Amino acid sequence: MGRIETAVARLELWLETMRGAGGYGGPVAHWWQQSLVYTGPGLDWRYEGIVAGYLSLWQRTGQQIWLDKAKRAGGDLINGQLENSHFAASAFELNPASGGTPHEAAADCALLLLAKSLKQAEQSGWEKYLVAAERNLTDYFIGRLWSDEHRVFRDSPNGLTFVPNKAATICEALFELVALTGKSDWLEQYIRPTLDKIIEHQVKSGKVAGAVAQNSFGARRIEKYFPIYNARCVVALLRGYEVLAEKKYFEAALAIVAFISRWLRPDGSLPTVIYENGEVSRYPLWVAPLGDVLRAAEAVRPYGFNRNFGTTLDYLLAGQDISGGIQTARGFAAQAGGKPSTIPDLRDILHVAGWCDKAFRYLASQIEAAPLPEVAIEPFEAECIFQGKKLHFLETAERVEIRQSDAKIVYSWQKGQAWANTTRPEFWLR
């Protein structure tokens, strides 16, 4: 059995350990913020990769258990949907909060992929997933975030911020919804202007040609280019090419992947941010989030774009620990400048459901058509640093525990609990 199958099997076992009442939980490390204290379920973009990954496993192996797990995850979203159509704790690094973007659109993608798969397999019960996603897309994204005047999905009802990668996720969800409901007028009403707006944010020439600017405030574009976010635009653009027969979307998608491939480092990693002048913020070097880059590279392959991302796959797989979880990054400690220390930052080695899902989704789509191998996972421990303090990290199937040098526990999260216990203010970091 191949290394991808083994990696998926171990990652899946780890994901199981992250489940508690209401869904998949755990601390979050991210570029923008952390959420180390809130550890309850997050009905955010982690569900996109988890559901898509389980559906791939089901479709490739034919084993019912994977469909059952996809449906269980879909059930988390349905059970956690609020009266106002939001999903509870859908804001990932901003949790606890609802209305997270692109997170709720990504959750909608999960629900719609599940509905589509069940319908195609002529299985009953798919409609409830469609209904939940449609309610969120209609009430929140179209009802509150769509601006008729500017013909864009805003990032918030307050203000006129447009974020291409988030808009792309909304388009992915809308494509699925249109396919299931036949609401084809939404293609012209919402999807086409959104894809056009994404392309408006794409750099046409120079060092960063093909890159998509991170966001804009009204007419002011923020010229920062995040490879992992750029990758999240690719699938929606390709879908736009296929459904709307518009070649510019195809060209834009390929240009994004070409941009990303030009910035690949020899070891397969990517800088976190590239700026207009070619400067970079190298750290953190993402590991598990590279699943989205690999997914984008895979999506353009049928169109003849065959740049080899094998080293990126190696880099991602090398980040998997014996716990089955895949590390988040390398070099978080240098985010504010300087060089990473030889000992990893706590946020580097943290296994985060909302990053591991991206690896899970990609890897599950690549397995051979055979049952996954029997594997076991073990507790993972490592030395790490956090805000200048040397710590010992331990993750088992039941808990995450961090000790300081005198062995005193300074952070503990009993998996399934909504909050980690900590008396150390370092862990309050947002």
Next chain:
Amino acid sequence: MVIGTRPVYELAPQEYRYALDACAGLLANTPPLVINNLPELTGEIQQRFPVTDESVTGAIWLEPMRLDWSGQIKKLENLANGAPLLVIASQPLARILPERRGWQGQPVGLRPGGLGQLRRALQRSGFSLSARYGLHTPLSIGLNLLSGRLDRLGQKALADRVYFAARLRYRSTGLTAPLATVGLWHFSKGGG
């Protein structure tokens, strides 16, 4: 209770949310007694804690007010020995926060020396101060301003690094804590 119901577009200012999350970490998943004098933060509290009037295992006192703080101390009498009391209070610098300008009441912490008076009253009532934190420090504010300035000058990579440096200095302890916009005081009943 469902955690995480408050929409991202209606969140309270970060320092208050930061303080409430810190309380959650300190309370070890036990439901606290909550005394809340800020209606604007009711949603933030409700999405984090199962609110009870009877808990003896820990308490959160949010924004003690000048007019009735001495009366509200009496509500804390039944806390068990060793139970944490977490006081979140706006401090004088909180006056710069645009969001809180419309908030009603006369917080004891906005007046210089007010929190010292409260601390002495709590100590007389059997609480001892374990730690004092300041959230959203002048240093982080200064670094954020510098980050914005660098960004406008086209130094975007450096601006981002300074921004994250500001994040790392968002919280302070000890002598500089009173200079932050919001204070978080960790007391223990009976000397803890």
